[in-house]
Amino acid sequence: MQVYKVGGAVRDRLLGLPVTDIDRVVVGATTEEMLAQGFRPVGADFPVFLHPKTGEEYALARTERKSGRGYGGFTFYASPEVTLEEDLIRRDLTINAMAEDDQQNLTDPYHGQRDLEARILRHVSPAFAEDPLRVLRVARFAARYAGLGFTVAPETLELMRELSESGELQALTAERSWKEISRALLEDQPQVFIEVLRDCGALKVLMPEVDALFGVPQPEAHHPEIDTGLHTLSVLQQAALHKQPLTVRWACLLHDLGKGLTPQEEWPRHIAHEHTGLKLIKAVNERFKAPKDCQELALLVGQYHTHGHRALELKASTLLELLQSFDVYRRPQRFEEFIAACEMDARGRKGLEQRSYPQADYLRGAATAARGVAVQPLLEQGFKGPALGEALKRERLKVLKAYKDAASA
Missing domain, CATH: 1.10.110.30 (Hydrophobic Seed Protein)
Structure with a gap:
């Protein structure tokens, strides 16, 4: 019975990168021998076990054979006769098909180290x-x-x-x-x-909806990169450079899907692409069963990102509608992520990556002003139910008008 580190642990060590996950393969052992040593089996499909003390995973060396469609369409065979080389050959990439023992002696039958260097x-x-x-x-x-x-x-x-x-x-x-x-x-x-x-x-x-963006032009005055697909890649790149969370990155990928539906005779303009894109964003969300927070932000960014860019020009009433749409009073973080996605969109344009985005602070200030309207005085005036909601809107609108006037003074 021999134990080897395999896959990413070997690859990343050789690259000089931090090793986080360690996968181990056991050669020459049976399930019964693993159980006798106190290892705990994981699931019924794979011969994988948890170490009795460390809880780390150990898998018996195995071969596999295609038996159906898709990712799950395989039959596995684990036996003490399966060699390390036979186990490694079923892996995806040569750089993931290396193994090493406890003394860091490398087994590299498929030239993974050579490909690492190249x-x-x-x-x-x-x-x-x-x-x-x-x-x-x-x-x-x-x-x-x-x-x-x-x-x-x-x-x-x-x-x-x-x-x-x-x-x-x-x-x-x-x-x-x-x-x-x-x-x-x-x-x-x-x-x-x-x-x-x-x-x-x-x-x-x-994702045919994303693929359709490549080759679709935008007005050069606003988008020096012109191509919508290239713009989407740049927005995603900016989101990564600014360490944005998954929700923002997903929204950045999908925000312009409506431009893929614009008739060619209307190019390079994309009137109402924010609304035409919503059904496409919804379709992609559902196809991959994206988490709820990713789905919600992608739809909101798709619908309102141009509002974000025009924030300083918006009427106070439109600004209030925007804040209400995001429920900034109970979901402040979601609005913050919207602002981030808008900024990444603005920066994801050729030559404009470093341009400032004053809309961000303006929108944050508007949200703070609207949230600052206290409910208690209105309750004391006898407002309740729908009337309270209307009174709150009036007060928030008043505050936003004052905020807008002060910002433009």
Whole structure:
């Protein structure tokens, strides 16, 4: 019975990066031997066990065979006869198919270390094409390691293209897809994830609404980058540079979907794209079963981001409607994330990345002013029920008019 560290722990150590998750493979052992040593089994599908003291995962070496469609369509075989090399060959990329023992002796049958040094993401074997989830995984690794100069090997990109065209991507569950998408969006260069998916044809299968933005022009006066797809990538890049949370990054990805519906004869203008895009944002939200906070913010940013950009020009009544739409009195954080998404949108334009965004502080000040209206005096005046709500609106409108006048003075 031999135990090896495998996958990401080996890869990141060799890259000089912090090692967080450690996966271990056990060669030459049976389930009964693991149980006899106090290991606790995890689930029924995989021969994976938890260490009796540390709680860390140990998996028996195994082989796998394609038996159906999608990510879950595999039959696994674990046995003491399965070698370390046989276990490693079923992995996705060569840089993830290395192992080391407790003395850090490296086992690298598929030249992962060579690909690490060459900064190449390369599949281990043709079996790569049996698992559609690997298209998303490779794109995610490309986003994670883009800053180190990693690129996807042409032959691997070709396999990803074949997978995208095969119909296998449709077999992915929303949960598995969202797990990869959300992790990729939180990488340092999430725009690379979208670029790789587009390069292999997966974007038009998974998110045709985003894919449709590429090649759609915008007015050059406002968008020097012109192309809506490139703008979306830049907005996502800005969100990562400014360490925005997942909710904001998801909203940044989807905020301009309505521009993909604009008839060509109306280009480069996109009148009412904020409203036409809502049904598309809703469709993408539902397709991947995005968390509720991501769904809500994406819809609100899609509908109101141009309000954010025009904040200083908005009438007090429109400003109040905006604040009410976000329920800034009970959900202040959501409005703050809206402001952040608007700022990323403004910065995601060629040559304008460093331009100040005074709308942000103006909107924060408006929200603070509206929240400052006290309810108690109105209650003491006898207002209640719907009448109280109307009285509150009148007072908030009065405060916002004074705020607007002071800001423009």
